[in-house]
Amino acid sequence: MPRYYSEEIYNGPEAISVAMDIGTTQSGVSFVHFSPGSQSESQMVTQWPDQAYWTDGAKVPSMVSYQNGALKACGAEALQDFDEYPDNVAYWFKLHLNLATISQSRISRSEIPPLPKGVTIEQVYADLMRYLMVNTQRFFEMTTPNGAEIWARLRDIMVIVLATPNGWDIREQAKLREAAIKASLVTKENAGHLLQFVTEAEASVHYALAQHSSQWLRNKTVFAVVDCGGSTIDTTIYRCMSTSPLSLYETCPSQCVQAGGIFVNREVQKLLEDKLKKSTFDDHEIIKSMIDVFEKDVKPKFNGVLSQYELKFGTLIDNDLPSGIERGTITLSNEELKPAFDAVVNEITASCSGVIVKQKAEYVLIVGGFGESPYLRNTLSQKLTPYGIQVVTVGDHVKKAAAEGAIISHIKQFVIARAARATFGGCVRSLYDRSLHHERKDAIEVYPDGSKRVNGTFHAWITKGTVLQGTFAYKLSYHVAWDATSTSKPELAHKLGDIGIEVFSWEGGNIPIWCKDEHGQILNGMRFICTLNANLSALAGGLQTITGRNGKRFYRVDYDVCVYFGGTRLRAKLQWKEKGILREGPVTIMPYVS
Structure with a gap:
């Protein structure tokens, strides 16, 4: 099995990095041991419990079985439980992590296999991550000279890379981060730099x-x-x-x-259910065994040219000629299978x-x-x-x-x-513009500085299709104002508290004016990503006394929220000036969880 070798000699500190791809049906792990003075090479984990090297190689079933809510088995061992107790096995669970977009896909929520009773999606991911990591360590120690000593020495600084679908963003990453911490892959303190994401x-x-x-x-x-x-x-x-x-x-x-491979299986299952209706083989478990055979033997061979395909699922005494079953084999014609493939392949093309x-x-x-x-x-x-x-x-x-x-x-x-997959921006209070905001003139608010503003407008920071090289930075300039006649400056210094900026994405073409309706509800097509939270109490030294155009005195504090887009990562920080000196503070990113 060929590996990738870096062309350059590595001269950095010794380290190990582990990458995981947890797929809908199969998962895999690769790793690299960075050793000073040598060429770095990728290596796949190719040995898993109860799974022969030559059968599935580097792939392990994305299955986790439970008993009364407690972990029982993962991978091939969980696959064995699936045959007897399917309700106790979490499979296709990746579909649970992005339910927000299910309504736009070819599968309904009701068709997604439910998780075992009392088990959360974060728990399933954590249990499988832990299983993958334990077996990665075992494989590393088995295949690397002094592997146990090297692993123990480098474990606390190990970088974990998780591959995720293109359509996922920091909302899904937040759940994966929680699972990785729960699985002890990283800690809450070091997850920010030791846990990384890359799109599939x-x-x-x-x-x-x-x-x-x-x-x-x-x-x-x-x-x-x-x-x-x-x-x-x-x-x-x-x-x-x-x-x-x-x-x-x-x-x-x-x-x-x-529109992946599991949807072909679903179409073929419908085909078999119709074909075997009211026959002696009209049984859920029998049809499931046929799908297993289809997945391994027929699906990889189907080319739309051969006239028929055989699924050997039973024994020599299993016969039902009207249903096309003879000696434990059901024969499906090209005309029967082609529509099942076309339903998915046409969507892909x-x-x-x-x-x-x-x-x-x-x-x-x-x-x-x-x-x-x-x-x-x-x-x-x-x-x-x-x-x-x-x-x-x-x-x-x-x-x-x-x-x-x-x-x-x-x-x-x-x-x-990389090209931005959507337009990203914040929900802000914009200055009232009659040509843009006339439909909400009744919602105008007059601020202490005399300005007229409206809530719920969408302020685009980065537009869809923009090609970003390295890290893209965007500075959001804000200010907060108070009436100086009703509150003293020392009192205001104590009132400076938390602010939150809601971040949205928009995958459509023309950039909309609004992200929320008059009642504060998120508009269709807007995807609520996260909230940028910051505490403004440190800005007390920057309070200014200003006279507005209306002649009224007000207090004001100016600050910037700096947002950084880099690959699949979003970062932010607070900046303000105090007596001419630029200061910085933290911004916490709180992903939206549906």
Whole structure:
């Protein structure tokens, strides 16, 4: 199983970094041991409990089983429990972490498998993370000379990298951070710098370029990476800005659609339920066993060309000729299976082909488990070949592309500029503008400084599609004012308290004027991301006495909130001037939890 080797000799401090990709159906872990004076190399964990090396390789089932709310097993061991006690097993639980967007996807909330009774999504993630980490340590110690001593010495400074879908933001990251702390991967105190996130798309491009010869890659080459996972399909377009060293720019916002491999399974399950209705094999457990066989034996082979496919699920005495079952095998025709694949594959091609053609990509690199599907590859090729676009499948089917790509991106960062996937901004009180805010003239508030303002306006900080290189900084200038006739300056110094700025994202085209309606309710299409909280008590020394245009005296304090966007991370800080000296204070980011 090939590994990625850095071209450069590492000269920093000794360290270990671990990357995890917890997928809808499968998970994977990779790691790197940074050793001074040597080339850094990625390595996948390829040995898991109750799982043979040659069967699933670096993939482990994303399953966690419980008994009366207590953890019982993870991975392949939990898969065994699933056959007997499915209600006690958490599976497809990744879909629970982003319920806010489920209404926009091809699956309803009612179709998402419920978590075992008394178990939270954070607990499931924490239990699986702990399991992955324990077995990563075991594998490291087993495959590295003096591994136990090295691991123990570097454990407290270990960086953990988590791969997440393109469509996730700091709301989902907050839950993963909570789970990582609960799993003891990091502590609450060091999570800010030891826990990092990378999008699955960015991880996948690093994996693809490490695995595939880059002789085709030239300056200005535009190419796409389509990561076909279990539940999400991530599409990202890159332009090569330099080949030595290799540096890539995202050309436009990445795409993320819920149309992965599990939805093909769902369509085939519906097919089997209809086909076997009122037969002797009309049984949930029997159909489930057929889906298991389909997943392993038929799904990877289906190409839309063969006339029929066999699912061997039972014994020689299992027969029902009218239902197409003979000697424990059910035969499905190409005409039966093709609509099940088309329901998903057509959505994938519709999602990614438009942006690929528009950006004039020359190549499309397909990665991910469902990317191994010959029918998906053929359909996408037929769609893109007329435009002169070449579709290339990348990787090793036993690997988890995002898991290894996440650690490769940690070793060597190819992507140096990213496109904002949405417009981000804050909910503010804007100065009243008759041409923009006339519909809410009855909601005007007159402030102590004499200004007229309206609440609920959307102040865009960074617009969708903006290509950000490195860290993007935005300074938000604010002030607070009080009537000087009713309160003394010393009294106001004690009243300075907490402020909160609500942050929203908007994925549409034209930037809206409002983020909330007249009653303070969030408008449709606006996604509440987080609140920036800061305490203004330290600003007491900056209070000024000012006479307004209306002749009235008021107290005022000015401050800036500096927001920093960098990759998948958002940071902020408070700044103000006190007697001509620039001072700084902390801003706490409180993610919105639905």
